[in-house]
Amino acid sequence: GENVEQHPSTLSVQEGDSAVIKCTYSDSASNYFPWYKQELGKRPQLIIDIRSNVGEKKDQRIAVTLNKTAKHFSLHITETQPEDSAVYFCAASKGGFKTIFGAGTRLFVKA
Amino acid sequence: SQTIHQWPATLVQPVGSPLSLECTVEGTSNPNLYWYRQAAGRGLQLLFYSVGIGQISSEVPQNLSASRPQDRQFILSSKKLLLSDSGFYLCAWVSRESGTEAFFGQGTRLTVV
Numbered sequence: 452g453e454n455v456e457q458h459p460s461t462l463s464v465q466e467g468d469s470a471v472i473k474c475t476y477s478d479s480a481s482n483y484f485p486w487y488k489q490e491l492g493k494r495p496q497l498i499i500d501i502r503s504n505v506g507e508k509k510d511q512r513i514a515v516t517l518n519k520t521a522k523h524f525s526l527h528i529t530e531t532q533p534e535d536s537a538v539y540f541c542a543a544s545k546g547g548f549k550t551i552f553g554a555g556t557r558l559f560v561k562a
Numbered sequence: 563s564q565t566i567h568q569w570p571a572t573l574v575q576p577v578g579s580p581l582s583l584e585c586t587v588e589g590t591s592n593p594n595l596y597w598y599r600q601a602a603g604r605g606l607q608l609l610f611y612s613v614g615i616g617q618i619s620s621e622v623p624q625n626l627s628a629s630r631p632q633d634r635q636f637i638l639s640s641k642k643l644l645l646s647d648s649g650f651y652l653c654a655w656v657s658r659e660s661g662t663e664a665f666f667g668q669g670t671r672l673t674v675v
Contacts, residue, residue, distance in 0.1 A: 493668075497664075544661070548661065550596065552606040555605040
């Protein structure tokens with residue numbers, strides 16, 4: 452069945468450094484790739500997304516890249532801050548029909 | 563605006579007892595609805611999804627069932643809970659029109675004792 456793999460499971464960076472989280476998906480028909488941030492005990496919330504007809508998208512310190520051929524997509528956070536510490540999930544879906552999530556990456560930003 | 567309500571927020575149940583978690587969506591019609599489970603420190607596992615009233619697809623064999631008696635109501639149930647059913651349960655909806663962002667309920671933390 453459909454699968455989304457996410458790496459690393461844990462990432463620790465120094466404040467101000469960059470963080471990169473990578474995902475691969477199995478279903479080549481997937482066309483929407485969102486990223487969610489989940490703070491401790493709270494619900495996941497969308498932080499950025501990309502559609503399959505776009506290769507890169509940026510929103511301030513956050514950017515996402517997509518390689519459709521390789522079925523890879525990545526989240527890049529620059530100039531990390533302590534408030535970026537959370538669990539990040541990538542996901543893939545076909546028009547929102549069945550959103551499959553990666554296993555999550557726990558990001559620690561050390562001050 | 564659209565909102566999603568999920569309750570209860572916390573639940574402690576003995577092994578063998580029944581379960582009923584409810585989720586309702588307001589402000590939209592014909593949403594795709596989902597139940598996810600998140601074990602402690604783990605990812606989001608898709609349990610059930612529904613594209614319409616009475617239409618339920620199960621992703622993993624398990625001790626749980628789901629029902630959608632109304633367009634904007636999604637219920638997660640169990641007849642007899644197991645210890646392994648403990649976890650954080652999240653309901654979510656996705657607009658069928660946009661097919662994009664998933665909006666999550668507040669979650670239910672279930673502890674089976």
